[in-house]
Amino acid sequence: MRIMAQVCMVMNLDKCIGCHTCSVTCKQTWTNRPGTEYVYFNNVETKPGLGYPARYEDQEQWHGGWTLDRKGRLTLKAGSRLKKLISIFCNPDLPTIEDYHEPYSYDYARLITAPAGTKAPSVSTRSALTGREMNPTWGANWEDDLAGAPARALRDPNIVALPEGAAEKVKLDFESVFMFYLPRICEHCLNPSCVASCPSGAMYKREEDGIVLVDQDRCRGWRFCVSGCPYKKVYFNHRTGKAEKCTFCFPRIEAGLPTVCSETCVGRLRYLGLMLYDADKVLAAAASTDPTRLYEAQLGVFLDPEDPTVAAEAERQGIPHDWLAAARRSPTYALIVRHRVALPLHPEYRTMPMVWYVPPLSPVADVTAAAGYDDADADNVFAAIDALRIPVEYLANLFAAGDTGPVRSSLRRLAMVRAVMRAHQLGRDPAVRAADVGMTDEAAEDLFRLLAIARYEDRYVIPPAHAEDAGRLLAQHDLSGCSLESEGGPGMGGDGPAHEAVPGFHLLRREALAREDAADASVAGRDTRGRLHLRVAEHPAPGPLGLAGTGGIA
Amino acid sequence: MNGVSGLEIFWWAVIPYVALAIFVIGHVWRYRYDQFGWTTRSTELQEKRWLRWGGPIFHYATFLAIGGHVIGILIPASWTKAIGISEPVYRWFAAAAGTVAVVGVLVGVAILAGRRLFVARVRATTSPVDWFILILLLIEIVLGFAMTTVVNLLGAGYNYRPTVSVWFRSLFAGNPNVHAIVSAPVLYQVHVSLAWLIIAAWPFTRLVHAWSAPVWYMWRPFVVYRSRRASRPNEPGTSGRRWRRIGVRY
Numbered sequence: 001m002r003i004m005a006q007v008c009m010v011m012n013l014d015k016c017i018g019c020h021t022c023s024v025t026c027k028q029t030w031t032n033r034p035g036t037e038y039v040y041f042n043n044v045e046t047k048p049g050l051g052y053p054a055r056y057e058d059q060e061q062w063h064g065g066w067t068l069d070r071k072g073r074l075t076l077k078a079g080s081r082l083k084k085l086i087s088i089f090c091n092p093d094l095p096t097i098e099d100y101h102e103p104y105s106y107d108y109a110r111l112i113t114a115p116a117g118t119k120a121p122s123v124s125t126r127s128a129l130t131g132r133e134m135n136p137t138w139g140a141n142w143e144d145d146l147a148g149a150p151a152r153a154l155r156d157p158n159i160v161a162l163p164e165g166a167a168e169k170v171k172l173d174f175e176s177v178f179m180f181y182l183p184r185i186c187e188h189c190l191n192p193s194c195v196a197s198c199p200s201g202a203m204y205k206r207e208e209d210g211i212v213l214v215d216q217d218r219c220r221g222w223r224f225c226v227s228g229c230p231y232k233k234v235y236f237n238h239r240t241g242k243a244e245k246c247t248f249c250f251p252r253i254e255a256g257l258p259t260v261c262s263e264t265c266v267g268r269l270r271y272l273g274l275m276l277y278d279a280d281k282v283l284a285a286a287a288s289t290d291p292t293r294l295y296e297a298q299l300g301v302f303l304d305p306e307d308p309t310v311a312a313e314a315e316r317q318g319i320p321h322d323w324l325a326a327a328r329r330s331p332t333y334a335l336i337v338r339h340r341v342a343l344p345l346h347p348e349y350r351t352m353p354m355v356w357y358v359p360p361l362s363p364v365a366d367v368t369a370a371a372g373y374d375d376a377d378a379d380n381v382f383a384a385i386d387a388l389r390i391p392v393e394y395l396a397n398l399f400a401a402g403d404t405g406p407v408r409s410s411l412r413r414l415a416m417v418r419a420v421m422r423a424h425q426l427g428r429d430p431a432v433r434a435a436d437v438g439m440t441d442e443a444a445e446d447l448f449r450l451l452a453i454a455r456y457e458d459r460y461v462i463p464p465a466h467a468e469d470a471g472r473l474l475a476q477h478d479l480s481g482c483s484l485e486s487e488g489g490p491g492m493g494g495d496g497p498a499h500e501a502v503p504g505f506h507l508l509r510r511e512a513l514a515r516e517d518a519a520d521a522s523v524a525g526r527d528t529r530g531r532l533h534l535r536v537a538e539h540p541a542p543g544p545l546g547l548a549g550t551g552g553i554a
Numbered sequence: 555m556n557g558v559s560g561l562e563i564f565w566w567a568v569i570p571y572v573a574l575a576i577f578v579i580g581h582v583w584r585y586r587y588d589q590f591g592w593t594t595r596s597t598e599l600q601e602k603r604w605l606r607w608g609g610p611i612f613h614y615a616t617f618l619a620i621g622g623h624v625i626g627i628l629i630p631a632s633w634t635k636a637i638g639i640s641e642p643v644y645r646w647f648a649a650a651a652g653t654v655a656v657v658g659v660l661v662g663v664a665i666l667a668g669r670r671l672f673v674a675r676v677r678a679t680t681s682p683v684d685w686f687i688l689i690l691l692l693i694e695i696v697l698g699f700a701m702t703t704v705v706n707l708l709g710a711g712y713n714y715r716p717t718v719s720v721w722f723r724s725l726f727a728g729n730p731n732v733h734a735i736v737s738a739p740v741l742y743q744v745h746v747s748l749a750w751l752i753i754a755a756w757p758f759t760r761l762v763h764a765w766s767a768p769v770w771y772m773w774r775p776f777v778v779y780r781s782r783r784a785s786r787p788n789e790p791g792t793s794g795r796r797w798r799r800i801g802v803r804y
Binding site: 076081082084085087088089090091092094095096097102127129130131132191192195196198199200201203204205206207208216217218219220221222223236238239240241242465 | 589590592593594595596597598599600601602605606609610612613614674675677678679763766768769770771772774776777778779780781782
């Protein structure tokens with residue numbers, strides 16, 4: 001047993017309103033530089049839709065991720081190492097800028113330089129690659145809220161792969177259309193195919209927290225990471241000629257702060273926590289013969305931090321005590337393993353992704369009402385799941401390699417929590433019980449709290465990197481931060497993003513706030529370190545749920 | 555040296571060493587201080603239809619051409635004679651195989667230069683030093699074509715092995731044989747002179763990516779793990795382009 005810790009994210013899709021705040025703040029933080037105009041470490045896709053880059057989920061086209069060879073061994077879908085080296089002069093699987101979009105801005109100078117006249121001047125679109133006028137026809141957010149879906153969405157690989165019968169349930173006419181949002185970041189996989197594809201060995205997975213990074217100094221621009229990632233979350237910076245990817249905001253994670261996308265998420269749908277896993281089991285799990293077994297196989301890789309033998313072994317292998325404690329409080333472990341409501345995105349890529357999703361149940365209330373259902377009847381609560389506008393088969397193609405079992409099970413648990421809590425609020429007798437979905441009442445209560453009222457410190461349980469590493473980490477920041485200092489980067493001549501990002505948020509303010517909080521301790525009575533303090537009143541009243549108000553928005 | 559002018563000594567015995575010195579010191583400097591700039595500068599993202607043909611044709615034909623140079627320049631004529639290859643056989647083999655290589659290189663570089671010239675997205679990424687080395691290579695390749703195909707395959711032929719090759723090897727023996735090269739035709743002399751310019755310019759261009767050929771990929775483990783390591787801060791005054799000491803793991 002080789003125990004490793006990994007920071008892991010879970011997103012509750014029921015709560016995503018598609019506001020793109022995560023994408024915007026991520027872009028402002030990481031990719032607002034020349035060469036990364038088209039790069040979105042975080043993007044939000046409307047599903048059904050082609051995604052970004054277009055149809056990235058179709059691995060028969062892009063050959064990302066892993067597959068099993070004839071002998072059942074795990075191998076890269078793009079082919080052998082030798083084949084890669086032979087095709088290195090033109091990577092056959094690399095998307096071109098058209099699959100993303102040609103980056104553009106507007107000729108704003110025209111507003112000032114236009115000659116005086118009666119017509120207001122207008123600005124034209126200018127390509128960021130060539131400076132020429134251009135006409136955008138595709139982009140990261142082109143299909144927002146199903147824009148163009150009647151013409152395009154049926155080419156969504158998850159719809160194409162639907163079985164006979166389920167495909168007919170997908171309707172794109174206005175009255176019966178369905179959609180939901182899928183925010184995506186790098187999956188920071190346990191078995192990352194981008195790392196395995198990098199000929200230079202410039203990509204690596206950090207031993208301490210599992211974050212997958214590109215060493216900008218060792219990257220030689222061979223581009224195989226871009227095509228090797230089935231999620232297409234490694235991008236090629238066309239100015240620097242180097243690959244870049246989502247960093248999981250590692251400077252913030254090291255400081256015990258959530259990623260920028262999580263911190264700024266309006267719907268508070270993201271959860272961050274540690275997962276302990278057995279690194280020796282990863283390969284065998286990823287090589288499961290039946291793709292629908294991959295979800296269970298990945299669950300089998302995770303270790304229970306409450307298990308005394310695991311805890312003892314983890315300590316023996318040098319996992320710090322506070323990290324173990326954090327693993328026990330991990331909201332992601334709760335959602336993934338304990339309550340089994342979170343599912344991996346496309347487990348069939350065999351990369352063992354570590355950003356999981358609670359599938360969306362949202363329209364169920366509408367559907368039940370429209371169909372004359374009454375959630376006082378247990379049969380109807382669960383029957384509604386199969387009557388959802390979002391076909392379960394579609395969700396299964398996204399989250400369970402086409403197996404509807406895990407999706408249905410997750411949705412049943414979510415529906416149960418809703419029905420029980422609704423009945424509770426209305427003073428009725430609930431028609432369903434936690435036991436109906438194989439949960440205890442305590443577990444259901446815990447799931448409800450986690451999904452509905454979890455506060456900042458419950459959603460983000462991130463143990464800071466160890467203080468004894470501080471000097472080294474600072475040096476590392478200095479190096480990695482410098483990639484942003486090249487040619488007009490935000491840190492040009494400055495201290496780099498690791499230092500810049502902090503005052504904008506609250507790391508430095510934390511000290512001062514901690515002092516304030518100490519004064520407020522009678523009100524708060526909790527650890528408020530690292531919380532976003534949007535204070536509305538000096539001494540706020542207790543929250544509406546009767547929980548102690550801790551001083552504003554958590 | 556009798557019958558050799560000072561200019562000839564400078565040209566054929568000094569310039570080569572200067573070029574080699576720049577080549578070596580330039581690489582050491584670039585490798586130590588510009589890891590971040592050390593890349594293929596691929597433009598496949600911007601344009602793929604032409605690169606699909608031009609990239610592989612150019613590179614594979616270049617490997618052939620390099621092989622041909624090794625055989626023709628580094629291996630003495632006496633060695634090939636010793637294993638029973640007569641001069642005419644050698645010449646026709648070299649001319650035929652060399653023509654295959656040089657035509658490939660020519661077609662490849664024409665496609666690559668064409669997309670660089672005529673595809674706006676690619677042209678926009680091209681820096682002055684890229685143009686400089688591209689033009690040098692173009693001239694060098696056209697000269698190579700003239701010598702291999704026009705002179706040796708279709709024309710009367712010229713045996714460069716007693717002249718150019720002897721002089722080239724004498725440079726590395728530390729005793730430059732200027733006589734040998736001075737007697738070679740102008741075509742060969744220009745080709746060789748340009749080669750020293752390319753060698754001197756090499757460390758400062760994108761050609762450095764040749765030394766990063768990732769052969770090691772064949773044997774390394776698929777997933778690379780790294781632990782956070784201590785490392786030194788930037789050398790003073792080098793933060794702009796991330797010039798710093800390498801060889802320190804982190």
